[in-house]
Amino acid sequence: MNAAHRRLLFTVIILAALLLQVGVAGEISVGSVKPDILLTATICWALFEGPTRGALFGFWGGLLEDVFTTAVLGVGAFAKTLIGYFSGELRQRVVSKSVVWPMLIVFVATLLHELIKFAAWTMVGLEQRPPLNPGVVFGLALYNSVLTLAVYPLLGRFAAREEREMMFQ
């Protein structure tokens, strides 16, 4: 796969994840917990592609999500960039064939993602920021972990062969 193809694939996956996030996530919510498909895709992509591509995926995905929702523009991009980068960094440290590891990473990364977002809102001084509800955050982390069972193998098919062989599956 050449560079142009990879860029195209990258764009298509981000757009697909974005469409799923804005169009589908709300429809498959459980109680007040709405899955963060884009975040799950960012982490899984970073686990296959490394920190740079993970951060880029997080940045563009988060930015587009901010643009297409009523969120404070830049906060989602900021949080997902950091999560994408650090998840990519983990790729070089954790090598396992089990799908449990990606699920665990998604779980912890989701908790961090929500904390980063909340910290960013606080720093901006957003008066109408949503309250940090530990129950919802925990539920979201759990939901995203379960979602990893579908997202991780799917993105694994598009990841570069050498990356795939290195990684969990």
Place this chain on the structure above:
Amino acid sequence: MLERRSRRQRFLIVILVLVCILLVTFYSRESENGLLHRLQRFSMDVISPLQKGMSKVLSPVRNGIGFLVDLGRARGERDRLKEEVRQLEQRVHELEDMRRENEALRGMIKVKEAYPELEFLVVEVIGASPDAWEQTIIIGAGYDDGLQEYMAVLSEDGSLVGRIITCTARSSVVQLITDEKSAVGARLQRNAEMGILRGEGGGRVHLELLNLEADVRTGDVVITSGMGGTCPAGIPIGTVTEIGEKQADLSVGIVIQPRANMTRLDKVMVVVSPRPTSAPGMAKGGSGI
């Protein structure tokens, strides 16, 4: 080479983070009509038809998830309601017991008012004879409570139940009027014709009138005669339900339906005063009042 790549990576991250911070800063400082806000509103307008379509298409999925969530909640609710029903049923039983007890006590008060010359002791029934041929009950009071043998025992509504045949310190055995060995002095309330009421076992009693030509009718009320000195006179026993043909010995089979329900006795009233003036002529377990 690797180090250069790593430096490039870090530089890129720093740039991305800076862009994010700049975006957040501009966005939060500009007015509602600022460029970024307008861009956001425009994007939402663009995406809203897609969201509507998705919402329609995915409504079965949403409903399915809702159903599963509700199912979980419904189970919890069902268990809670089951427990509530159990508690309420228990409460209903308790209240029913209290109502019955209240009724019984009211009945007993009426009985006491009807017989001011008598003194009663209310005693709980604690058991029945395990012997199928013996119609007796055991009550939870004995000598220590002032009871003695041959005392008459009434039901909660003041009907004759039987008499004490065995007395211990804390319990007594009451021979019911339906017992085969029981014989009670009785008379018809309408015309005072005297007779002896005898148990037949199996919940039946019959009356043997002394006057074989006496006028007796179905529905006549039978009361105690007071003869023998062990049972006060005038205590209701039952009513005549059946009058048979004259037998060879000229006696007539008069069947009496006892007024007291012998199978549902919770508490009974023992006539403690006046005390029995004489013991029946027959041996314990086969005697008359």
